[in-house]
Amino acid sequence: PTARAAVLVARRIFPETLARLRQHFDVDSNDADEDWGQEELIRRLQGKTGVLLTGTQRVDAALLTACPRLRIAANMTVGYNNFDVAAMDAAGVVGTNTPDVLTETTADFGMALLLAAARRVTEAERFLRAGQWTRWTVDLMAGAEVHGTTLGILGMGRIGQAIARRGAHGFGMRVLYHNRRRLDAATEQACRATYVDKATLLREADHLMLVLPYTPENHHTIGAADLALMKPTAVLVNLARGGIVDDAALAEALRQRRIAAAGLDVFEGEPHVHPGLLQVPNVVLTPHIASATLRTRRAMADLAADNLIAYLTEGRVLTPVNRPPQPRT
Numbered sequence: 001p002t003a004r005a006a007v008l009v010a011r012r013i014f015p016e017t018l019a020r021l022r023q024h025f026d027v028d029s030n031d032a033d034e035d036w037g038q039e040e041l042i043r044r045l046q047g048k049t050g051v052l053l054t055g056t057q058r059v060d061a062a063l064l065t066a067c068p069r070l071r072i073a074a075n076m077t078v079g080y081n082n083f084d085v086a087a088m089d090a091a092g093v094v095g096t097n098t099p100d101v102l103t104e105t106t107a108d109f110g111m112a113l114l115l116a117a118a119r120r121v122t123e124a125e126r127f128l129r130a131g132q133w134t135r136w137t138v139d140l141m142a143g144a145e146v147h148g149t150t151l152g153i154l155g156m157g158r159i160g161q162a163i164a165r166r167g168a169h170g171f172g173m174r175v176l177y178h179n180r181r182r183l184d185a186a187t188e189q190a191c192r193a194t195y196v197d198k199a200t201l202l203r204e205a206d207h208l209m210l211v212l213p214y215t216p217e218n219h220h221t222i223g224a225a226d227l228a229l230m231k232p233t234a235v236l237v238n239l240a241r242g243g244i245v246d247d248a249a250l251a252e253a254l255r256q257r258r259i260a261a262a263g264l265d266v267f268e269g270e271p272h273v274h275p276g277l278l279q280v281p282n283v284v285l286t287p288h289i290a291s292a293t294l295r296t297r298r299a300m301a302d303l304a305a306d307n308l309i310a311y312l313t314e315g316r317v318l319t320p321v322n323r324p325p326q327p328r329t
């Protein structure tokens with residue numbers, strides 16, 4: 001019999017998914033869920049042909065050179081800004097991500113953050129828990145309206161479209177979007193969304209959702225000047241990646257109430273959070289959990305595992321992010 005391929009599972013995942021991988025491969029798994037640095041990741045990858053990893057672990061030129069046997073990196077995430085795709089193409093290494101399986105769950109969480117920030121849910125709970133609720137007053141924790149307002153969506157991929165449908169059909173919102181490419185008419189109609197340029201989106205949105213991939217081009221695509229275009233009553237939600245928003249500028253805009261509130265699931269340099277954001281009351285902060293339901297996380301782990309199995313046993317990929325001209329064998 002031919003030797004079994006060796007793969008690395010670089011994070012603790014579900015026992016059922018691991019067991020399935022073990023049917024096909026010799027598996028080395030980070031069961032202790034240690035925070036390996038790049039050096040340790042490279043050390044663990046020696047002799048491995050595949051790796052299952054998450055967005056905090058980078059596949060870059062240095063790693064690819066140091067791990068000449070690696071053939072596939074399967075991300076357990078939809079965003080793949082942790083991949084240097086050009087270097088992977090050059091090295092002949094396939095990268096895969098986990099689209100579709102997390103779309104609806106992540107869109108749900110976008111609405112959760114929007115509603116929580118607009119209606120001051122976490123601020124109101126802190127108030128109650130602190131024993132400050134002693135009486136009814138007419139404007140106690142009065143927030144911003146969500147239903148019937150204008151929802152702006154920056155980045156109109158799968159998740160953006162799922163949010164647009166929720167906004168339009170569930171909350172009676174008018175939906176505006178901006179994207180690198182305009183959607184076809186049928187898709188626009190299905191999510192009742194209208195294409196506008198970025199400045200119009202910022203100016204007209206009552207609430208703005210960020211659901212675009214993080215690339216070098218859109219680093220700080222929401223900075224002080226962009227926040228200044230937004231309505232003082234607006235809520236900003238970032239579900240995408242830290243780095244898309246200039247967190248220092250956002251903290252300052254929230255402090256000065258140049259926008260009303262924000263809901264943030266992702267941060268520059270997370271798990272570190274900008275101290276200015278921790279100091280203002282009008283922001284809802286969550287620890288990168290938009291895809292975190294057990295069912296969705298299982299589906300993400302399974303899809304990443306299926307990519308490893310399909311590629312290393314049959315040379316097929318299910319959800320590739322690149323097609324290297326000369327794949328490593």
Ligand code: 8YV
Binds near residue numbers: 076078080102288291
């Ligand atoms: C992941 C995500 O939980 O899929 C993505 O792009 O951001 C999340 O679903 C996270 O990246 C895990 O690494």
